[in-house]
Amino acid sequence: MSDGRLSVFKTYKLYVGGKFPRSESGRVYEVTDPKGKWLANVPQSSRKDARDAVVAARKAFGDWSGATAYNRGQILYRIAEMLEGRREQFVREVADAEGLSKSKAAAVVDAAIDRWVWYAGWTDKIGQVVGGANPVAGPFFNLSTPEPTGVVAVLAPQGSSLLGLVSVLAPVIATGNTAVVVASADAPLPALSLGEVLATSDLPGGVVNILSGRTAELAAPLASHQDVNGIDLTGAAGDAELAKELEAAAAENLKRVLRPSVSRHRPEKEAKDAARPQAVDGSDWSADPGTHRLTAFLETKTVWHPTGALGASGSSY
Amino acid sequence: MPTTAPPLADATASDSALRRFLHGLPGVDTVGLEARAAALGTRSIKTTAKAYAIDLAISMIDLTTLEGADTPGKVRALAAKAVNPDPLDRTTPRTAAVCVYPDMAATAVAALAGSGVKVASVATAFPAGRAAPAVKLADVRDAVAAGADEIDMVIDRGAFLSGRYLKVYEEIVAVKAECGQARLKVIFETGELSTYDNIRRASWLGMLAGADFIKTSTGKVATNATPANTLLMLEAVRDFREQTGVQVGVKPAGGIRTTKDAIKFLVLVNETAGEDWLDNHWFRFGASSLLNDLLMQRQKLSTGRYSGPDYVTVD
Numbered sequence: 015m016s017d018g019r020l021s022v023f024k025t026y027k028l029y030v031g032g033k034f035p036r037s038e039s040g041r042v043y044e045v046t047d048p049k050g051k052w053l054a055n056v057p058q059s060s061r062k063d064a065r066d067a068v069v070a071a072r073k074a075f076g077d078w079s080g081a082t083a084y085n086r087g088q089i090l091y092r093i094a095e096m097l098e099g100r101r102e103q104f105v106r107e108v109a110d111a112e113g114l115s116k117s118k119a120a121a122v123v124d125a126a127i128d129r130w131v132w133y134a135g136w137t138d139k140i141g142q143v144v145g146g147a148n149p150v151a152g153p154f155f156n157l158s159t160p161e162p163t164g165v166v167a168v169l170a171p172q173g174s175s176l177l178g179l180v181s182v183l184a185p186v187i188a189t190g191n192t193a194v195v196v197a198s199a200d201a202p203l204p205a206l207s208l209g210e211v212l213a214t215s216d217l218p219g220g221v222v223n224i225l226s227g228r229t230a231e232l233a234a235p236l237a238s239h240q241d242v243n244g245i246d247l248t249g250a251a252g253d254a255e256l257a258k259e260l261e262a263a264a265a266e267n268l269k270r271v272l273r274p275s276v277s278r279h280r281p282e283k284e285a286k287d288a289a290r291p292q293a294v295d296g297s298d299w300s301a302d303p304g305t306h307r308l309t310a311f312l313e314t315k316t317v318w319h320p321t322g323a324l325g326a327s328g329s330s331y
Numbered sequence: 332m333p334t335t336a337p338p339l340a341d342a343t344a345s346d347s348a349l350r351r352f353l354h355g356l357p358g359v360d361t362v363g364l365e366a367r368a369a370a371l372g373t374r375s376i377k378t379t380a381k382a383y384a385i386d387l388a389i390s391m392i393d394l395t396t397l398e399g400a401d402t403p404g405k406v407r408a409l410a411a412k413a414v415n416p417d418p419l420d421r422t423t424p425r426t427a428a429v430c431v432y433p434d435m436a437a438t439a440v441a442a443l444a445g446s447g448v449k450v451a452s453v454a455t456a457f458p459a460g461r462a463a464p465a466v467k468l469a470d471v472r473d474a475v476a477a478g479a480d481e482i483d484m485v486i487d488r489g490a491f492l493s494g495r496y497l498k499v500y501e502e503i504v505a506v507k508a509e510c511g512q513a514r515l516k517v518i519f520e521t522g523e524l525s526t527y528d529n530i531r532r533a534s535w536l537g538m539l540a541g542a543d544f545i546k547t548s549t550g551k552v553a554t555n556a557t558p559a560n561t562l563l564m565l566e567a568v569r570d571f572r573e574q575t576g577v578q579v580g581v582k583p584a585g586g587i588r589t590t591k592d593a594i595k596f597l598v599l600v601n602e603t604a605g606e607d608w609l610d611n612h613w614f615r616f617g618a619s620s621l622l623n624d625l626l627m628q629r630q631k632l633s634t635g636r637y638s639g640p641d642y643v644t645v646d
Contacts, residue, residue, distance in 0.1 A: 065637050072639070240630075241639020266636065 026056040026202075028063065028226065029209025031070030032219015037227070038062045045203060048113035056202050059227035061235040064194065067223035068241055071165040071192040074220030079162045079190035083138035090134035090188060093215040097127045100211060104176060104204060111175040111201035125300055126180040132303065133184040140189060140308050148316070155319040160312040162190035163270050167236035169229055169249025175201035177299045179208065182248050185307035187221055194223045194242070196233060196249060202226035230256055237263040244270035244311045272310045339575060343539055346497040353496060356535060359527035359563060368558035371602055372595040381594070385629050386424050388593040388621075389416060391611045393451055393582065395430040395619050396646070397458075397550065403438045405646075406431055410442035412644060417626050419642070420633065426622065427611040428481060432457070433474040440478035451516070452479035455506060458520075458549035460485035464502060471509040482506070483516040485549060486533065488523050496536060503540035516544035516582055522554030530560050534567035544580040550617060555585025558595055565603040578607065584617025590628040593621060619646060 027034040037057035045053045057063075078086070097104065101123055109119035141160055148156040166186045171178030175198045186193045197205030209224045225232055229249050237245055237260040245264050250257040251274035264271050342352035376384055394413045396405060410429050417423040428449035431439050436452040443450055452474035456462035462470075471482055484506050490498045507515050517537040521530050537545045545564055547556040561583040568579045581604070587593055593616060600608050608614050623643040630638040 068637070068639075235637060238636040239639070240636055240642055263636075 024054065026054050026206045026226070027209075028057050028059060029206065029212065029222070029224040030063065030067045030220075031073070031223065032213060034209065034213075035063075038066065043227075045200070047110045053110055054203060056206060056226045059225040059232055061232065063225055063227075064232050064235050065239070067194040067225060068165060068167075068236070068239055070220035070223055071194050072241055074218055075162075075165060075192045077218055078187070078192055078221045081190070083141065083190075086188065086190065087134045087137035089216050090130055090137065090184065093211060093217065094127050094130035094134065096211045096215045097123075097130065097208075100207075101127075103207065107204045107207055108176050111198075111203055112173075122174075122177045122300075126177045129177065129180045129303065130184055133188040133308070136185075136305070136308055137188045140305065140312075143305065144309055144312065145314070150318075153321045155321060156316065157319070158314050158316045160189065160309070161315050163311040163313055164191060164243030165241060166191045166193050166244040166246065166270075166311050167233070167239070167242050168193050168195045168246045169233055170195055170197050170205060171248050171299070172198045172200065172229070172252060174198075174299045176204040176208070178248075179205050181299050181303055182246055182307065183222065185303070186246070186311055187217075189308055189312055191244070191311050192221045192223075194236060195225065196229055196236070197224055197226045198249065199227065199229045233260050234263065237261075237269070238266060240267050242267075242269060244272070246272040246310070247274050248272070250274060270311055272307075339539065343497075343500055346495070349496045349500060349536070350494065353532040353536060356528075356531055359531055361527055364527060364563060365559045368562045368599065371562070371598050372558055374595075374598045376594050376598070382629075382632050384594045384597050385590060385625050385632070387609065388590070388597060388616065389625050389629075390424040390427060391615050392426040392622055392625075393428045393430040393584075393615050393617050394426045394622060395550070395584070395617050397430070397432060397453060401432060401435055403435070406435045406438045407442045408644075409646065410439055410446075410448070412622070412646070413448045414443065414446045416622060417629065417643075420630070423626070423629065427615055430483065430617065433470055433477065433479070436474050436477035436479045449480040450478065451481035451483055452477070453483040453485075453518075453549075455484040455502075457483070457485050457518075458551040460487055461489070464505070467502070468505060468509055471506050475509065475511055475513050479513055481514045481516060481544075482510050483518055483546060485518045485520060486537070488520055491524070491529070491533060491536075496532075500536055500540045503537060503542065507541045514543040515541070516546045516580075517542040518546045518549055518584075520549055520552060521547045521556075521560045522552040527560070527563055530563050531567060534564050535571070538567070538571045538577070538579050542579060544582050544615070546582040546584055546615075546617065548583075548585045550585030552585075556583030556587055556596075556617075558599060561596060562599050562603055565599060565608070568608070569604045578613065580613040580615065581608070582615040582617055587616055587618050588620050589624050590621075593618075593625065 027036055037059045039060035041058040042055040043058045045056050047053055104123045105119045108122050109116055145159040150156040168182050170182055183195055205224055212222050236242055247257050247260055257274055261271050343349050394409055396409050413426040413429045425448050428451045429439050430451040433452045433454055436450055439450045454470040454474045455467040474482055486499050519533040524530050534545050547560055564581050568581055572578050600614050626643050627638040
């Protein structure tokens, strides 16, 4: 303000159905850095925002799941490109949100960008890995292909505001699901800014919907929602009681549930995490992601098809 | 009363008398009308009031299928849905009626026999209304003969817009005569009438001619029922009853798809025409997809969980 210019603060908003609404409830809450310094006011979403987000995600599901895997890969790569262009902004936001130094935050943002590229490559390859032609004793082709589960509610990790978020979100949409994401409650700013990246990446509106607010308040209606097909409970990792309740509610319509700690059980690392509240989700987000998050929200469709007449020669097809 | 009521008996004596009467109706304050409709749409209706409103709205639906592709099977499926909208919850009220084309009326009558759900049939060369008067009347006779309880006719918008009010009036009178016991709903197609003044004139014209219901639109044009034009028609039926003692129903149709929209209309009814109209004998919704949204909201209220399109029928 030394040059007499007024500060222009950013109004953080939700990302729902390709638009940037405020919370329907009109509520906001204060977000601070780990030391308690005020960063911004963000919308405190209500269950109605969650419902609207599910409607948007359901609407987007047909086109997104029907898009070619190649096209989805291009769009995910485009997200990486857009994120790269806003690298400085995200470094600043991640550093503030997680109390990291600039260089550490830069490493996190780079890893998040690379994570998009990683999953962009997987969109048209996961089918070969988990699908295939099954040998059967009869004159049939028997083919299994993975299909997206549907609308997936994603509780983003509480500790890792960008890399963790990308690590749970990208695999869900890479396979053709649409997502309703509940951002980290205490560090939602990188997630809300990611909405702006997604909006400019050719990603159809509604494929990803990002809500900020209290995780428990938003997770409950999502877990019991009859039009949500899967839920990733990563963000409830620090609250075993909540995770249990959500899983019970999710059973009502047989949702796919991804439990908080699906990563390999590593006692020495967990002990280290316990001493470091940043990593309560029990996952090392910088590790090789593998494919288990891609396969968590896939359904296998198997088709039997007659091989037809083999001809007089009796040869194969 | 400070002002004397318009001499309604003489209003329809001749074309010029009718024009004098209709053009003598007070002009509509467009800004005021839309502002009032919008203001009434901001009421917050929650919990038990919402549950009541949802059940009331379901009981007011004319469940409609008016497609070229209608088949007897589709009409029967719709009839089954009208009688039992939510098979998972038998406390769900029935809809008021099923609304079909005249050639499907007999199918609907057979499917709904004894259920208490009425059969409404559109007629008079719906939706354009561009046919010879004799053809229109034959259309009505067919529907009545097939057993329709209610006839939804369209007015001749061409005649109305060119100022031949008496022609429109006489056509409604003739159709009413063909209806016998069936109640007559008169569709104005408000989206084609251009101005609110015209909607007010059409409302009075329809009521003078003996309409049992006045209905906004066919659902086949770009602009269908809006809160503002429905509010205007509710004011007309209220004023008409004040002057003549005759109560006329209102039916907004087309474009009402969500529970929120439906509840806004019910607020308009209550605040404008009054409680007497909060009954499916006097107020209807012409709708098809609205019912599914009402059912999903109803399920939400009874179970506490948000429902989804997998739990209602695909029509």
